[in-house]
Each structure stands twice: as C-alpha cells, then as structure tokens.
Amino acid sequence: MKAIVTFFVVCTLVMSQNSFADRVKDIASIQGVRSNHLIGYGLVVGLDGTGEQTAYTAQAFKTMLNRFGITLPQGLNPKLKNVAAVAVHAELPPFIKPGQTIDITVSSLGNAKSLRGGALLLTPLKAVDGQIYALAQGNMVVGGFGAEGRDGSSVTVNIPTAGRIPNGAIVERSVASSFADGDHFIFNLNQPDFTTARRLAKAINEFVGPQTAKPMDATSVKVSAPRDVSHRVAFMSALENVQVEPADSSSKIIINSRTGTIVVGKNVRLKEAAVAHGSLVVTIAEAQQVSQPNPLAQGETTVTQQSQAAVAQEDAKMFHFDPGVSLDELVRAVNAVGAAPGDLMAILEALKQAGAIQGQLVVI
Structure with missing residues (x-):
C-alpha cells in the first residue's frame, strides 16, 4: 500500500505542472457527501433597550421561565425591551462528529432595533427530519449599529438586526454518509459538460489504470474504489488532486x-x-x-x-x-x-x- 500511495503522490506532482488544468476537487464533488442545513428558534437577551414587545416573544419568554419552574401571575404581560426573538441557522458540514463546533447566524424575527451586545440562550438546531443535531448558545458578534434621536431622526450602519457566533453551536448528532458504501463512488461535475466528463474519466484512467472510471452522463463519472475505508480515503486523497482540463463553456x-x-x-x-x-x-x-388682472377689473389673480x-x-x-x-x-x-x-x-x-x-x- 505504501508503494501505491507513493506512486499517487509522484503522479500528482507531475500533473500539477499543467497550469491550464484544474484539480478534480475544484470541478466536481462526491455524490452523497454533502452538508445539511439546520434551523432553530431562540431568544437573545441582554439588549440595551433595543429588543421587542411582541406576542410570540412574550410566549417564548414565559415558556423558558416555566422550564425553570417559574410561573408568572395570570394576566401579567412582561416588558421585554431587552429580549428579542430570533431565528438561528447553520450549516452542518459532512463528516463532522459530535463534540465539534460550527458557526451560526442569528437574525431578528420581529421589530427589534438591534441585537448588538446580546447573548443567545440555549437553542436546539433541527434538520428537516425534525431531529436535533446541534445546540447553540453564546455572545453575538454584530457588525452593524444604529442610533436614533428624540426628533425621530436615525442613522443605521450595516445590518444591526443580524449577527454571527463563531463556533456557537456544539454538534450533538452526526449524519450518516454513503462514502464508504459499495465498491465505487460517483463524481458529480459542478458544471455539467459531456467533454469535461469524458476528460475526467480519461484522466483518472491514465492516473490509476484502465476501466477505473466511466462517464455516465454530462454530470456524473463512476469510479471504482477500494472497499477498505482507510484505503478509500488514501485513494480519494490522490484522485482529488488529479489535474483535468475542463471544456470551454458554451457561448x-x-x-x-x-x-x-x-x-x-x-x-x-x-x-x-x-x-x-x-x-x-x-x-x-x-x-x-x-x-x-387690471386693477379696475373684477378679475382674480x-x-x-x-x-x-x-x-x-x-x-x-x-x-x-x-x-x-x-x-x-x-x-x-x-x-x-x-x-x-x-x-x-x-x-x-x-x-x-x-x-x-x-x-x-x-x-x-
């Protein structure tokens, strides 16, 4: 196996000298290896009077207090100038494991004037299947700000109602991938083209051996791969650096x-x-x-x-x-x-x- 990996590295170095070609990793992706979108609903607290007073914000605030065993008196409507209801979304990268962190984006849902200086409370992030895949919490970084005068004049720089929390969510569940399944995988071109698909299959066959890759259509190229996961990772590491000259785009x-x-x-x-x-x-x-009109006339100006x-x-x-x-x-x-x-x-x-x-x- 060591000799095969060495052969891959040498061939990659030789092929990288072609300045008119692109790497496989830049023009194609592996079918089944993809990211997943996450979304959640939460509360940002600690605002300097720039929060909001809406029905759903009050409801979310009361629900949070109930979870801590605090029940507000019947009919009490809390003033929530320092609280804002927000939508939290993130992207779950492929192969990420529980315990790792991802960046999140927080956006106001109501009429909050600014989220600057706020902190997001613990918010579960769910995928389309309804399962919780990450938990978000932390202090926000807001690039914009706004100021308002007593006469109604105001100035706003950038967007103060949205911000990010770097590494603000901890992954709790990983997504299964089909990368290690079967005896082959499929490259999907970012820009479908019959000529590029043919050239990609030809480059892989010249790099590894004949009949290793077969073009399926203008987008997909099927590649035979080792069944052993560690060998497949080494195989993919070599293939993604193979140089391919994409076809010219249509006029x-x-x-x-x-x-x-x-x-x-x-x-x-x-x-x-x-x-x-x-x-x-x-x-x-x-x-x-x-x-x-004439001064002596009866007309009007x-x-x-x-x-x-x-x-x-x-x-x-x-x-x-x-x-x-x-x-x-x-x-x-x-x-x-x-x-x-x-x-x-x-x-x-x-x-x-x-x-x-x-x-x-x-x-x-």
Whole structure:
C-alpha cells in the first residue's frame, strides 16, 4: 500500500505542472457527501433597550421561565425591551462528529432595533427530519449599529438586526454518509459538460489504470474504489488532486438589466452585420406664470402652468462587423462608438434577433 500511495503522490506532482488544468476537487464533488442545513428558534437577551414587545416573544419568554419552574401571575404581560426573538441557522458540514463546533447566524424575527451586545440562550438546531443535531448558545458578534434621536431622526450602519457566533453551536448528532458504501463512488461535475466528463474519466484512467472510471452522463463519472475505508480515503486523497482540463463553456452573453452589467463569453462570435444606434433625448421644462388682472377689473389673480418640450437626436454612428468577429473586436467597436450599457443591451438584443450572434443571450 505504501508503494501505491507513493506512486499517487509522484503522479500528482507531475500533473500539477499543467497550469491550464484544474484539480478534480475544484470541478466536481462526491455524490452523497454533502452538508445539511439546520434551523432553530431562540431568544437573545441582554439588549440595551433595543429588543421587542411582541406576542410570540412574550410566549417564548414565559415558556423558558416555566422550564425553570417559574410561573408568572395570570394576566401579567412582561416588558421585554431587552429580549428579542430570533431565528438561528447553520450549516452542518459532512463528516463532522459530535463534540465539534460550527458557526451560526442569528437574525431578528420581529421589530427589534438591534441585537448588538446580546447573548443567545440555549437553542436546539433541527434538520428537516425534525431531529436535533446541534445546540447553540453564546455572545453575538454584530457588525452593524444604529442610533436614533428624540426628533425621530436615525442613522443605521450595516445590518444591526443580524449577527454571527463563531463556533456557537456544539454538534450533538452526526449524519450518516454513503462514502464508504459499495465498491465505487460517483463524481458529480459542478458544471455539467459531456467533454469535461469524458476528460475526467480519461484522466483518472491514465492516473490509476484502465476501466477505473466511466462517464455516465454530462454530470456524473463512476469510479471504482477500494472497499477498505482507510484505503478509500488514501485513494480519494490522490484522485482529488488529479489535474483535468475542463471544456470551454458554451457561448453566452449575460445581461443584468437591473444593474447594467454585461458579461460576454470568450467564445461568442458575430456574423457579418452593420449596426447604427442613435439616442433620442426629450426634455420637458415646467414653468409657472402669474396672471394679474387690471386693477379696475373684477378679475382674480391666477397661476398658470406652462410646459416647454424640446426634442434632440444625436447623430447615429454606424459600425460594421465582419464574419467571425471575436469578443475583443466587439469591445473595441463598442468603445469606439461610446455606447452606454443601456445602448449596448439594445445593440446586442437587435443582433440576436437578426441572427448575427453565435451564442446565447441570457437576461437575468
């Protein structure tokens, strides 16, 4: 086994010299090895008057006191300016064991003004199956703060109603994994692609031996593995560092119409086309005019609105694209015209409708 591991390490060092390739661990994940989301409901106490007064906060506070054998008088509604009801969520990593700790995020559920300086009381964190997997508690770290004046003015920096507790939850239950089951495992590509799946299987077969890996579809590659758990861990340690050259992504132009962001993939090509784009500017000015009657007349002074509209159109500039224009040439042409992001969106959409873009136009 020592010789096999040494062989793996040597091959990994040789393959890492390829700067155009990615490691398997960066482009794929193991099927069945995943994290799990946890959520809980709790109380944050010790706030400096920035808590909340809601029905569910009072109910949770009374329930907590009952667990300690304290019963409030009937009809008493406690003032809870220093208490806030919060949602607690965390992510349970794969292979984590009881006794280890995880980070948690705490967020206000009601109208609390700030959680700064508060402490989370013991809160069970459950998964979707309803089982408790971790217990959370601790002092919060809040990055934001707020201040309010007596006249109603206020200032807020960042978000004071949410914070984190590093290592704030202790794991109480582990999640079973299928990593050690069977005589194989499956790599799932982060970006499905038939070419990348074929290259991944080929790289593993060249690294370990023929027929070790078989591509199943555009996402999955099935790999034969040792049954012994310790051997399987060593085997995976070597495989995750194998270098694979991913295939080029499909040609896409991504447009974010809300922010004006435009991203053009390197494989986008244009067919021959000519584009002219001009800007039409309409300006409307509003003015008020006072109408004053003759002193001897019986009229009244009135105020009338006057509107003046002006239309101006900039000279449209036409530019020509030759067949097979690359991304660099497209950017140069658009910069030469001086088109704004909004104008460029209109140009790209018109080129797509004309069938002059070889690629997908995606609007998000």
